[in-house]
Amino acid sequence: MVENSSRPTGKVRWRRFAIAVVPAVAVAGTLVGMTAKGALASSISVSGQEYTVSASQLSGQGFEQFGTWIPGGNGGVPNPTGGAGTGTLVMESAMTNADLYNLCQQVTVGPFTLTLTAGSATDPAVAQNLIVDAASQTGSSAVFTNISIGNDASTLTEDPGVEGAAGSFAQQADTVTINNLVQKTWLTTAGTFTLPDLSLGFGGTCQSS
Amino acid sequence: MTTRARWRAWRRSRPFWGGLLLVLSGLELLALPLTGVLVHGQIKLVIYIGIGGVFGVLIGGLLIVSGLALWVNPAHRTFYSIAGLLLGLVSFPASNLGGFFLGMLLAIIGGSLGFAWAPLPAAGTAVEASPGPEASTEPEAASEPEIVPGLVTAAGPDADAEPEPAVAADSAAESGTE
Numbered sequence: 001m002v003e004n005s006s007r008p009t010g011k012v013r014w015r016r017f018a019i020a021v022v023p024a025v026a027v028a029g030t031l032v033g034m035t036a037k038g039a040l041a042s043s044i045s046v047s048g049q050e051y052t053v054s055a056s057q058l059s060g061q062g063f064e065q066f067g068t069w070i071p072g073g074n075g076g077v078p079n080p081t082g083g084a085g086t087g088t089l090v091m092e093s094a095m096t097n098a099d100l101y102n103l104c105q106q107v108t109v110g111p112f113t114l115t116l117t118a119g120s121a122t123d124p125a126v127a128q129n130l131i132v133d134a135a136s137q138t139g140s141s142a143v144f145t146n147i148s149i150g151n152d153a154s155t156l157t158e159d160p161g162v163e164g165a166a167g168s169f170a171q172q173a174d175t176v177t178i179n180n181l182v183q184k185t186w187l188t189t190a191g192t193f194t195l196p197d198l199s200l201g202f203g204g205t206c207q208s209s
Numbered sequence: 210m211t212t213r214a215r216w217r218a219w220r221r222s223r224p225f226w227g228g229l230l231l232v233l234s235g236l237e238l239l240a241l242p243l244t245g246v247l248v249h250g251q252i253k254l255v256i257y258i259g260i261g262g263v264f265g266v267l268i269g270g271l272l273i274v275s276g277l278a279l280w281v282n283p284a285h286r287t288f289y290s291i292a293g294l295l296l297g298l299v300s301f302p303a304s305n306l307g308g309f310f311l312g313m314l315l316a317i318i319g320g321s322l323g324f325a326w327a328p329l330p331a332a333g334t335a336v337e338a339s340p341g342p343e344a345s346t347e348p349e350a351a352s353e354p355e356i357v358p359g360l361v362t363a364a365g366p367d368a369d370a371e372p373e374p375a376v377a378a379d380s381a382a383e384s385g386t387e
Binding site: 012015016021042046047116189195 | 227303321
């Protein structure tokens, strides 16, 4: 007999594999389908790298914006609170609710560039408790209602739970509408993100129309 | 015994690939929200991330644990692999669309591999609890008690499984496995 160590003492039984994997794939397909129909919300939280988010229109309520510092990134800015490491200055935008039309997000994961699109011109992607830390943010036009500029960032009230450091500049508004939004973000988080017409692919570019 | 042979024996005596895929899927799910923290060691980012990121961290961490548990405790492989499978499914709504699909796929395949792994009978002894008639190397004596209790007459040996897996399992069986 061959020496015992070279014999496998167990193996995968492919019938059992199929019994597990087929229903799992069916459930996963259902989840993807429900998400793509906008019936199921997702939780999104990406950080630690710069990526592009664009939308033909962003329409948000409970808008706050202030400058802040995040660790990492390529800014090389020392920690303002005296801690170790360098970071990047970003503009943090928070919205209690945001409708994003023709949303397109590009994330580079290792060697791959993932392009995620969701929301059409009529059926937007909807984010709740959205926080975006952007290094740059451009739009062709922006409309704010009841905007107040020059608040102390620690006294913001529009989006409860989000506030900046005391003494730093901030602005807030009841509603905000930005057309042809393109932003380079370092962090995106949304407690619930409804993504109708979801599609995810490799490569390609976001049409920043 | 050389180190290499020991490693080989260790690998072959447990659901190694299933566990490995579960660990990788957990790492991928952790990496998306936590890259900044892992690279720069800053806790501030975690506080920013909030509940969505917490789910991602929780699911990723549990996937790594279930993968490691598959390795160190293969006796409970069914529980750990199904837990990993379900965590992978939950990660789709809860954690960046299952780490942009990749982590979810790794968890599904890894969990299924762990679930499907079974120890071979020790050489020279009878086949233990053979999963189906085709897996039995002993002729009638071993397989008879399993076939008798009404399963064959109902809808074949997979009557208790769901219709979909039964179909796929049959096609898998046709391709000649054991």
